[in-house]
Amino acid sequence: VVDDLGAPFEDLASFVDACRVHDDFREITGADWNLEIGTLIEAVAEAQTDPPMLIFDSVKGHMAGYRVASLVYASARRVAIALGLPPDADRLMLARLAAAKLEHANPIAPTTVADGLVLENQFTGDDVDVLKFPALLFHEHDGGRYLGTGDTVMTRDPDSGWVNTGTYRLQVHERNLLGLWMSPGQQGRQICEKYWAQGRSAPIAATFGVDPLVFMASHQKLPWGTSELDYAGGLRGRPLQVIEGQVTGLPIPAHAEIAIEGEAPPPSEQVRDEGPFGEWPGYYSGGSRGTGDGQPVIRVRAVYHRNRPILHDQTPLWPGAPTLGIRFDSGVLWEQLEQAGIQDIHGVYSHNRYFVVVSIRQRYAGHALQTALAVMGCGAGARNGRYIVIVDEDIDPSDMKQVLWAMQTRVDPVSDITTIDGCWSTPLDPRMPPERRAQRNYVNSRAIILAVRPFAWRDKFPLATRASADLRRRVLDKYRDRLGIEALG
Numbered sequence: 001v002v003d004d005l006g007a008p009f010e011d012l013a014s015f016v017d018a019c020r021v022h023d024d025f026r027e028i029t030g031a032d033w034n035l036e037i038g039t040l041i042e043a044v045a046e047a048q049t050d051p052p053m054l055i056f057d058s059v060k061g062h063m064a065g066y067r068v069a070s071l072v073y074a075s076a077r078r079v080a081i082a083l084g085l086p087p088d089a090d091r092l093m094l095a096r097l098a099a100a101k102l103e104h105a106n107p108i109a110p111t112t113v114a115d116g117l118v119l120e121n122q123f124t125g126d127d128v129d130v131l132k133f134p135a136l137l138f139h140e141h142d143g144g145r146y147l148g149t150g151d152t153v154m155t156r157d158p159d160s161g162w163v164n165t166g167t168y169r170l171q172v173h174e175r176n177l178l179g180l181w182m183s184p185g186q187q188g189r190q191i192c193e194k195y196w197a198q199g200r201s202a203p204i205a206a207t208f209g210v211d212p213l214v215f216m217a218s219h220q221k222l223p224w225g226t227s228e229l230d231y232a233g234g235l236r237g238r239p240l241q242v243i244e245g246q247v248t249g250l251p252i253p254a255h256a257e258i259a260i261e262g263e264a265p266p267p268s269e270q271v272r273d274e275g276p277f278g279e280w281p282g283y284y285s286g287g288s289r290g291t292g293d294g295q296p297v298i299r300v301r302a303v304y305h306r307n308r309p310i311l312h313d314q315t316p317l318w319p320g321a322p323t324l325g326i327r328f329d330s331g332v333l334w335e336q337l338e339q340a341g342i343q344d345i346h347g348v349y350s351h352n353r354y355f356v357v358v359s360i361r362q363r364y365a366g367h368a369l370q371t372a373l374a375v376m377g378c379g380a381g382a383r384n385g386r387y388i389v390i391v392d393e394d395i396d397p398s399d400m401k402q403v404l405w406a407m408q409t410r411v412d413p414v415s416d417i418t419t420i421d422g423c424w425s426t427p428l429d430p431r432m433p434p435e436r437r438a439q440r441n442y443v444n445s446r447a448i449i450l451a452v453r454p455f456a457w458r459d460k461f462p463l464a465t466r467a468s469a470d471l472r473r474r475v476l477d478k479y480r481d482r483l484g485i486e487a488l489g
């Protein structure tokens with residue numbers, strides 16, 4: 001779908017410009033990379049649903065024009081604009097449309113070009129200095145400044161030649177040395193481990209600001225052997241243009257704002273303490289603190305950037321400050337549940353990985369528990385979860401007020417809450433007990449909460465008092481202008 005607001009966008013800069021026109025946007029000059037910008041971003045993301053995009057320029061100690069873009073995809077409207085979806089559709093529908101779009105792209109391989117905007121400025125050898133970019137010291141106890149949060153990291157499988165692209169956090173250790181944190185089992189880590197097993201350094205390229213579709217492709221959990229850059233081409237509907245990195249030969253999106261090339265030596269040769277870094281559960285985790293091990297580094301051999309580059313900040317914030325306006329993993333889970341044969345799903349919403357809500361119209365006794373167990377088994381719901389809540393079709397699973405009301409009034413804790421231990425988790429889990437962490441036994445337990453009217457006597461359940469959707473719409477249509485409250489819809 002090519003939307004009349006501009007999708008697909010050629011680069012991050014044109015997307016930022018479209019949002020300046022079509023959505024909420026603030027530009028701030030003179031702020032400090034040292035905690036000030038991070039604190040502002042978090043406070044704004046907490047303050048309202050669908051917060052404005054923030055652009056920081058003339059960051060303290062940095063040249064004007066070296067910008068940071070944050071909360072880039074924090075409003076539902078901006079995610080819709082990025083994907084070329086109807087910007088005014090409701091959140092649940094957008095999650096579904098976004099997932100359908102992301103699931104059904106037919107891969108188109110990139111075209112290699114000789115030149116691109118990313119090569120407007122090039123530095124190698126002693127001229128490499130990643131500190132010219134306003135990397136943020138974000139959370140108060142972060143172990144350093146992070147250049148890579150909204151990044152894409154390219155590695156090539158030495159056996160097949162397949163290029164994987166993923167988003168991994170990259171810390172700045174030195175002007176030419178970055179820290180790399182990849183969770184156990186992630187594809188980029190598996191590829192690096194193949195080089196390290198042969199005693200070789202793994203060639204790596206990374207970008208720090210790309211067009212929305214390459215960024216979103218980089219976040220998809222595509223199967224081993226599937227190229228995210230091909231997939232991004234499919235989402236765009238035409239090949240992505242890439243340059244061939246002079247140091248690594250790896251493909252680098254030609255429109256990238258900032259890119260680096262280098263190599264990750266075997267950890268037996270060089271590691272650094274990585275982190276701590278504030279992660280999405282709202283705690284410092286992963287890295288050396290989470291695993292007890294020094295973590296890999298990237299020796300940076302080349303730096304490229306456009307004129308007036310935009311560094312994409314996508315630092316994880318605690319769940320009360322959402323940075324993604326539409327959780328499209330909700331839509332992916334929705335599709336998988338349907339494929340697993342779950343009937344009459346009215347909505348799926350993953351508020352974060354620890355809190356997933358599914359709304360169903362109950363058709364038979366046991367339908368609700370079947371749905372919850374399917375969430376636990378699906379690829380999109382299996383890893384790193386905690387609570388699975390099943391609600392009736394009158395509850396909007398994306399609206400926490402409604403979900404909490406169902407949990408307060410439709411649950412008998414003894415009979416409607418089930419726990420299961422030994423599930424797939426990660427070192428990022430703040431509740432991982434020290435014993436399990438020491439054994440690298442990264443499993444946790446799950447609670448299934450059936451916040452539905454009990455099927456056997458659902459017809460005797462008290463009637464809810466909240467105005468019906470139809471009555472509400474009729475009355476609001478009559479009085480909306482006089483109330484002047486935009487949030488009433």
Ligand SMILES: [Mn+2]
Pocket residue numbers: 164165166187220221222223226228
């Ligand atoms: Mn991958």
